[in-house]
Amino acid sequence: MHNSGITLIKHPQYYYADGQIVFQCEGYLYRLYKGILMQKSKLFKAMLSLPQPHWQGGGDTTAGSTKAALDGATDETAINLSESHTSTEWDHLLSFLFPVWTGEERPVDTLIDILNLGSFYEVEEAREFAIQTLSVRQDFRPALRLNAARRNRILTWVEPAMRQLFQASLADLSDSDAKLIGPETLLDVACTKAKIETHRKRLALFPPKVVHSAYLCDDKEGCTHAWNTAWWGQYDRPGVAKAILQLQKPLPGREVVERVQAINVEGMTFSCKRQTLENLQKEHVKGMFSAEDRLIQNVIDHIYKHLEQSM
Numbered sequence: 001m002h003n004s005g006i007t008l009i010k011h012p013q014y015y016y017a018d019g020q021i022v023f024q025c026e027g028y029l030y031r032l033y034k035g036i037l038m039q040k041s042k043l044f045k046a047m048l049s050l051p052q053p054h055w056q057g058g059g060d061t062t063a064g065s066t067k068a069a070l071d072g073a074t075d076e077t078a079i080n081l082s083e084s085h086t087s088t089e090w091d092h093l094l095s096f097l098f099p100v101w102t103g104e105e106r107p108v109d110t111l112i113d114i115l116n117l118g119s120f121y122e123v124e125e126a127r128e129f130a131i132q133t134l135s136v137r138q139d140f141r142p143a144l145r146l147n148a149a150r151r152n153r154i155l156t157w158v159e160p161a162m163r164q165l166f167q168a169s170l171a172d173l174s175d176s177d178a179k180l181i182g183p184e185t186l187l188d189v190a191c192t193k194a195k196i197e198t199h200r201k202r203l204a205l206f207p208p209k210v211v212h213s214a215y216l217c218d219d220k221e222g223c224t225h226a227w228n229t230a231w232w233g234q235y236d237r238p239g240v241a242k243a244i245l246q247l248q249k250p251l252p253g254r255e256v257v258e259r260v261q262a263i264n265v266e267g268m269t270f271s272c273k274r275q276t277l278e279n280l281q282k283e284h285v286k287g288m289f290s291a292e293d294r295l296i297q298n299v300i301d302h303i304y305k306h307l308e309q310s311m
């Protein structure tokens with residue numbers, strides 16, 4: 001059949017002969033069950049309850065005389081959804097609304113479509129299903145997660161996506177992922193990563209100061225040497241500095257204090273070691289070790305702020 005000059009074909013899966021409402025999307029005709037759509041989607045409920053349907057993306061809205069016929073009651077008056085999304089995206093939402101069991105796991109892209117259209121059509125179940133399923137998927141890339149979080153206002157996804165992004169190397173980022181993250185955030189991440197790198201080097205290069213015991217230390221030089229050796233490491237004892245500078249999985253700053261507690265400082269006066277470790281617990285010293293967390297948190301807060309402003 002023809003509609004607006006395009007040849008429309010009945011969708012092989014979602015054209016139910018006994019359906020009560022007809023849509024068209026990118027050349028396909030969909031005949032669906034009105035009751036199910038109205039029950040699942042707040043937007044369809046509002047739209048299909050109207051006595052004279054008005055549909056933003058649909059039909060020839062300039063022709064006032066035909067407006068009353070644009071109700072989706074017949075193939076000829078199918079409601080056009082092509083301006084809102086693609087037929088593939090629509091198919092994916094319908095695979096949730098009118099499920100056929102295949103036994104196969106849905107790909108991440110399909111779940112994203114269900115999420116996006118679930119948000120658009122206000123299908124709470126679809127949104128929740130996609131959020132829950134995607135949250136535990138290992139192949140859900142941080143760029144995709146951040147983009148979906150922003151588009152669908154899923155605040156709880158921002159932080160895990162950003163932390164994953166900070167752990168990964170920007171050199172491995174694909175062009176499409178860079179686009180998903182967006183230039184502003186990408187620049188923010190790159191600058192912050194550079195600052196963290198510099199901070200790490202500084203942390204590693206300057207071992208924490210040794211605090212000697214006023215009464216029990218009789219060899220300050222030997223004590224300091226033992227501490228620095230433990231910090232730098234020896235052939236049979238990995239040092240803390242190396243762990244901080246690791247390219248793969250470097251030791252996070254906030255874990256340095258913990259790691260230092262556990263190192264074996266051979267040749268250091270026991271009381272000096274205790275006092276030195278106590279010194280590391282002081283707020284300003286601790287703050288230095290957790291600086292990278294604050295830098296990352298700033299980027300995350302920046303995104304939250306943007307999201308709140310656009311709400």
Ligand SMILES: [Zn+2]
Pocket residue numbers: 211212213217218219220223224269272
């Ligand atoms: Zn000492």
